[in-house]
Amino acid sequence: MALIVQKFGGTSVANIxxxxxxxxxxxxxxxxxxxxxxxxxxxxxxxxxxxxYVNELSPLATQAAxxxxxxxxxxxxQVTCGLLALCLQQMGIPARSFTGWQxxxxxxKAHGKARxxxxxxxxINAALGEGMVAVxxxxxxxxxxxxxxxxxxxGSDTSAVALAAALKAQRCDIYTDxxxxxxxxxxxVSGARKLDKISYEEMLEMASLxxxxxxxxxxxxxxxxxxxxxxxxxxxxxxxxxxxxxxxxVEQKRITGIAYSRDEARITxxxxxxxxxxxxxxxxxxADANINVDMIVQNITEDGRATDITFTVPKGDLDRALAAxxxxxxxxxxxxxxxxxxxxxxxxxxxxxRSHSGIAQxxxxxxxxxxxxxxxxxxxxxxxxxxxxxxxxxxxxxxxxAAFEMEQA
Amino acid sequence: MALIVQKFGGTSVANIxxxxxxxxxxxxxxxxxxxxxxxxxxxxxxxxxxxxYVNELSPLATQAAxxxxxxxxxxxxQVTCGLLALCLQQMGIPARSFTGWQxxxxxxKAHGKARxxxxxxxxINAALGEGMVAVxxxxxxxxxxxxxxxxxxxGSDTSAVALAAALKAQRCDIYTDxxxxxxxxxxxVSGARKLDKISYEEMLEMASLxxxxxxxxxxxxxxxxxxxxxxxxxxxxxxxxxxxxxxxxVEQKRITGIAYSRDEARITxxxxxxxxxxxxxxxxxxADANINVDMIVQNITEDGRATDITFTVPKGDLDRALAAxxxxxxxxxxxxxxxxxxxxxxxxxxxxxRSHSGIAQxxxxxxxxxxxxxxxxxxxxxxxxxxxxxxxxxxxxxxxxAAFEMEQA
Numbered sequence: 167m168a169l170i171v172q173k174f175g176g177t178s179v180a181n182i183x184x185x186x187x188x189x190x191x192x193x194x195x196x197x198x199x200x201x202x203x204x205x206x207x208x209x210x211x212x213x214x215x216x217x218x219y220v221n222e223l224s225p226l227a228t229q230a231a232x233x234x235x236x237x238x239x240x241x242x243x244q245v246t247c248g249l250l251a252l253c254l255q256q257m258g259i260p261a262r263s264f265t266g267w268q269x270x271x272x273x274x275k276a277h278g279k280a281r282x283x284x285x286x287x288x289x290i291n292a293a294l295g296e297g298m299v300a301v302x303x304x305x306x307x308x309x310x311x312x313x314x315x316x317x318x319x320x321g322s323d324t325s326a327v328a329l330a331a332a333l334k335a336q337r338c339d340i341y342t343d344x345x346x347x348x349x350x351x352x353x354x355v356s357g358a359r360k361l362d363k364i365s366y367e368e369m370l371e372m373a374s375l376x377x378x379x380x381x382x383x384x385x386x387x388x389x390x391x392x393x394x395x396x397x398x399x400x401x402x403x404x405x406x407x408x409x410x411x412x413x414x415x416v417e418q419k420r421i422t423g424i425a426y427s428r429d430e431a432r433i434t435x436x437x438x439x440x441x442x443x444x445x446x447x448x449x450x451x452x453a454d455a456n457i458n459v460d461m462i463v464q465n466i467t468e469d470g471r472a473t474d475i476t477f478t479v480p481k482g483d484l485d486r487a488l489a490a491x492x493x494x495x496x497x498x499x500x501x502x503x504x505x506x507x508x509x510x511x512x513x514x515x516x517x518x519x520r521s522h523s524g525i526a527q528x529x530x531x532x533x534x535x536x537x538x539x540x541x542x543x544x545x546x547x548x549x550x551x552x553x554x555x556x557x558x559x560x561x562x563x564x565x566x567x568a569a570f571e572m573e574q575a
Numbered sequence: 576m577a578l579i580v581q582k583f584g585g586t587s588v589a590n591i592x593x594x595x596x597x598x599x600x601x602x603x604x605x606x607x608x609x610x611x612x613x614x615x616x617x618x619x620x621x622x623x624x625x626x627x628y629v630n631e632l633s634p635l636a637t638q639a640a641x642x643x644x645x646x647x648x649x650x651x652x653q654v655t656c657g658l659l660a661l662c663l664q665q666m667g668i669p670a671r672s673f674t675g676w677q678x679x680x681x682x683x684k685a686h687g688k689a690r691x692x693x694x695x696x697x698x699i700n701a702a703l704g705e706g707m708v709a710v711x712x713x714x715x716x717x718x719x720x721x722x723x724x725x726x727x728x729x730g731s732d733t734s735a736v737a738l739a740a741a742l743k744a745q746r747c748d749i750y751t752d753x754x755x756x757x758x759x760x761x762x763x764v765s766g767a768r769k770l771d772k773i774s775y776e777e778m779l780e781m782a783s784l785x786x787x788x789x790x791x792x793x794x795x796x797x798x799x800x801x802x803x804x805x806x807x808x809x810x811x812x813x814x815x816x817x818x819x820x821x822x823x824x825v826e827q828k829r830i831t832g833i834a835y836s837r838d839e840a841r842i843t844x845x846x847x848x849x850x851x852x853x854x855x856x857x858x859x860x861x862a863d864a865n866i867n868v869d870m871i872v873q874n875i876t877e878d879g880r881a882t883d884i885t886f887t888v889p890k891g892d893l894d895r896a897l898a899a900x901x902x903x904x905x906x907x908x909x910x911x912x913x914x915x916x917x918x919x920x921x922x923x924x925x926x927x928x929r930s931h932s933g934i935a936q937x938x939x940x941x942x943x944x945x946x947x948x949x950x951x952x953x954x955x956x957x958x959x960x961x962x963x964x965x966x967x968x969x970x971x972x973x974x975x976x977a978a979f980e981m982e983q984a
Contacts, residue, residue, distance in 0.1 A: 182631045216654065222591045224661040230671070231664055237657035237672050241650035245625065248646035252633040255640055262639070263646050267676070268721065312677060 168336040169201045169294065173304065173326030176210035177343045178400040179246050189253045191341070191400060192299055196259065203290060203300040203333060205326040206250055208242025213319075216242060232277035236306070236316045240266070243303035243322070251301045261299040264290065266306035266314065271325065273307035273315045280307060280315035282324065285332035294333075302329060323384035331391035338388070338395045339406075340380065345399035346407035347372070347379055349572040350424040354560045357573040361422065362405075365412040368422045371515040371549045376427030385409070412517050420525060421570040422516040424563055428556060430460065431484040432509045432541065433491065437472040437501035447497050448475065451490040457483045461511070461544040461553055472501075476542055478553060481507055509541060510559040513551040514566060526550055532569035538562050577745040578610045578703065582713065582735035585619035586752045587809040588655050598662045600750065600809060601708055605668065612699060612709040612742060614735040615659055617651025622728075625651060641686035645715070645725045649675070652712035652731070660710045670708040673699065675715035675723065680734065682716035682724045689716060689724035691733065691796075694741035703742075711738060732793035740800035747797070747804045748815075749789065754808035755816035756781065756788050758981045759833040763969050766982040770831065771814075774821040777831045780924040780958045785836030794818070821926050829934060830979040831925040833972055837965060839869065840893040841918045841950065842900065846881040846910035856906050857884065860899040866892045870920070870953040870962055881910075885951055887962060890916055918950060919968040922960040923975055935959055941978035947971050 172195065174188050188206075195202045207213075216239045224231045247263035254261035266273075269289055273280035290300045304322025309315045317324050323340060330338035345360065347369065352358040364372070366389035373382040379397055388395045388409055398406025438444060445464075452459055462477040479487045488505055495503075519525050529550055533540060538561065542553035554562055567573070581604065583597050597613075604611045616622075625648045633640045656672035663670035675682075678698055682689035699709045713731025718724045726733050732749060739747035754769065756778065761767040773781070775798035782791040788806055797804045797818055807815025847853060854873075861868055871886040888896045897914055904912075928934050938959055942949060947970065951962035963971055976982070 182628060185632070219591060219654070219658055220661060223594070223658060224665050228664070230669070231661055234657040234661045234664070234672055237660070237674070238654050241653050244650050244653075245628070245647050248643040249628055249632060251646070252629060252640055252643045255637070255643070256633050260639075263643055265646070 167201055169333055170195050171203050171326055171330040171335045171338040173205040174341045176207040178341050179206055180210045185249055185253050189257055201294045205302045205304040205322055206246040207304050207322040208246055212242040233313050236277050236314045240306040240314045240316055243305050247301045247303040254299055259299055260297055261301055262293050263301045265303045267308040271307040273309055275309040277315055279318040282328045285328055287332045320381035323381040327384045327387045327393050330393045338393050340397050341400040345404055346397050350563055350567055354563050355567045359573055361407045363408045363410050363415050365415055365517050366409055367548055368515050368517055369409050372423050372425050375425035375513045377425045418518040420518045420522045421514045424514055424566050426510055426512045426559055426563055428510045429481050430478045430509050430511045431481045432478050432506040434476040434504040435500040436474045439499045440471055440473045447494055455486055455490045457487050461542045463542050508556045509553050510556040511551050511553050512562045513549050515549045517548050519548050528569055532565045536561055536565050576610055578742055579604050580612050580735055580739040580744045580747040582614040583750045583809055585616040587750050588615055589619045594658055594662050598666055610703045614711045614713040614731055615655040616713050616731040617655055621651040642722050645686050645723045649715040649723045649725055652714050656710045656712040663708055668708055669706055670710055671702050672710045674712045676717040680716040682718055684718040686724055688727040691737045694737055696741045729790035732790040736793045736796045736802050739802045747802050749806050750809040754813055755806050759972055759976055763972050764976045768982055770816045772817045772819050772824050774926050775818055776957055777924050777926055778818050781832050781834050784834035784922045786834045827927040829927045829931045830923045833975050834922045835968055835972055836920045838890050839887045839918050839920045840890045841887050841915040843885040843913040844909040845883045848908045849880055849882045856903055864895055864899045866896050870951045872951050917965045918962050919965040920960050920962050921971045922958050924958045926957050928957055937978055941974045945970055945974050
């Protein structure tokens with residue numbers, strides 16, 4: 167008898183009718199002879215309403231305030247897990263709901279963005295052993311002080327994968343409103359193709375590069391614990407995309423996916439004095455301000471005495487980043503400071519890069535043919551990202567999708 | 576430094592603006608130098624919405640279903656306690672919210688209508704000791720199996736009084752949408768007068784006779800633990816009504832209050848064989864069916880061989896009661912069985928009855944003058960109830976209020 171963890175997002179449990187639909191998905195796994203633990207999000211819209219109440223009352227400037235935020239916002243998932251358990255019971259399927267503290271799913275004390283430290287499997291295993299479906303409230307846990315914590319938006323994916331790891335589940339099915347992971351955003355490229363399989367590393371790059379199918383942390387956790395994750399839709403009865411180890415993907419394409427992100431802003435400093443410790447002096451204050459610097463390029467002038475530096479930060483952090491950079495002006499003696507919000511990052515991702523050559527060349531040629539200027543390049547072993555002017559985003563994604571012949575299965 | 580427990584009902588916390596108003600009431604007590612623990616209900620309408628979801632999914636026929644009911648419905652108070660804590664914090668007042676399980680407030684396992692077994696005061700005392708306001712989710716606790724329980728509708732009053740007893744509070748202020756306990760329903764008698772004080776026993780009679788200011792169980796608990804309870808409104812700054820021991824009411828009126836209830840139905844059996852065990856044979860099956868029999872009168876025929884019995888049951892239980900009585904027909908050999916839903920119970924209540932004579936006479940004369948026929952009478956040491964035709968309810972209440980000169984303070 168295999169154990170399957172199923173996770174249903176907010177749109178899948180948006181109302182009573184959809185909760186009934188979810189119950190039929192649970193029943194289907196049971197009918198296959200499996201045990202089932204289900205993780206649910208809040209009914210769609212509920213979390214936003216609760217967060218709205220909180221924001222009306224508090225700027226959330228303290229840990230004590232975030233602790234109350236968690237007390238309030240975690241109720242959305244508590245309601246859904248109770249309702250789904252009731253629905254299953256009414257279908258004659260024994261079921262019991264679990265909040266985070268009832269499992270317990272233990273986290274650190276970082277209210278509002280807690281990390282899971284340990285999941286005690288005994289209570290859920292006992293329920294499963296009694297022939298019950300365990301219905302778990304996603305997104306929440308309990309901190310070391312006995313207060314409710316939440317895992318950050320989208321945290322129910324992480325709850326589900328962590329639970330699958332703790333229970334040693336055979337598979338973790340993440341039901342969303344899309345039916346799998348695509349080669350790229352189907353809203354931009356009509357010929358985007360659903361992938362049957364994708365490796366953890368590729369999915370991790372896709373998620374952190376802006377593909378919003380899964381929360382990045384949940385992919386990381388699946389990779390670290392070897393949890394087989396399937397992304398699929400609750401609105402149709404079709405197979406989704408499996409996240410698996412690289413070795414399980416038999417024939418590797420050159421490129422697996424194309425991601426893009428409009429959440430970038432570019433900062434350029436010109437003619438910085440080229441002195442030792444210059445990078446530390448610049449990026450230290452940004453790190454202190456908790457600003458995540460992504461792409462970095464540096465060019466040295468011909469005479470070697472000065473250097474230009476360009477880097478990107480999240481758009482929402484741009485003003486704080488500029489303030490932090492301004493404070494280094496005396497030390498770095500840069501000539502000018504430019505910022506640009508109208509940029510986008512387009513990335514190609516694929517473990518096939520390791521074994522295929524000429525990938526970068528194909529990418530740059532495809533962009534050049536459309537007269538798209540590359541502002542910054544950054545690479546890792548399995549991805550190449552370029553920063554371009556934001557208005558070319560869709561054009562670039564389509565050009566790359568065609569250049570790498572990704573419509574063909 | 577005194578400790579005050581404040582309780583705010585659903586209309587007092589119906590939206591963010593009203594929650595801010597509640598916070599000012601808390602602050603006022605703090606400014607007087609008191610410690611404060613606050614018990615809150617769900618925002619008005621929320622519990623009904625949650626119960627509506629549950630009812631769509633389940634007939635609640637099992638303990639397992641009621642356990643999920645509690646999981647769902649208890650979230651309303653959890654939201655409010657977090658929001659009020661945030662609001663207080665934002666005003667510079669340290670505050671921490673507590674759900675039932677975080678206190679813990681322990682109950683029996685009767686999901687949906689649990690009774691409090693023990694309140695552990697340490698966690699709340701620790702918070703108060705650190706100079707915090709403790710904000711407690713009403714209506715909920717934790718059962719012996721670690722599942723959330725709820726105390727039944729209106730249970731937040733009971734939470735507040737029980738908490739006041741456990742914390743040995745100086746006073747428990749119950750804020751509602753009425754500003755105190757009145758001699759009778761002001762919607763019926765415009766001259767109804769707000770009472771400064773009422774004894775626990777009187778309040779208990781008033782509450783169980785239909786005055787909906789406080790939940791009966793909360794009054795019982797206040798009486799048993801000697802908790803001084805004040806009923807007052809959160810919408811104006813006026814004193815309310817104090818519930819105190821009888822001895823603290825210096826000058827006792829003949830009658831303190833007049834209550835009425837339209838929730839009665841009358842059942843009459845005629846010419847029952849007058850045999851030993853007849854009452855047990857009739858009322859046993861009703862008790863087995865969990866039907867609460869209220870007023871009972873029995874008349875023996877002149878020859879002593881047969882008897883008529885009339886009694887009342889809650890209107891909602893009438894059909895079940897008739898079915899239970901029908902099953903006794905063979906044994907009791909009654910001649911006829913009548914039922915009447917169009918009746919009301921009107922009661923006068925007052926500890927003054929113990930020391931004043933002629934109370935019953937005044938009551939019956941007042942009703943006779945208005946040609947109101949009395950169907951059944953029942954009495955206790957401090958109350959006289961009569962069953963009358965429902966259409967005379969308001970007339971009877973007004974006649975009695977006048978007859979006992981209750982408008983005068």
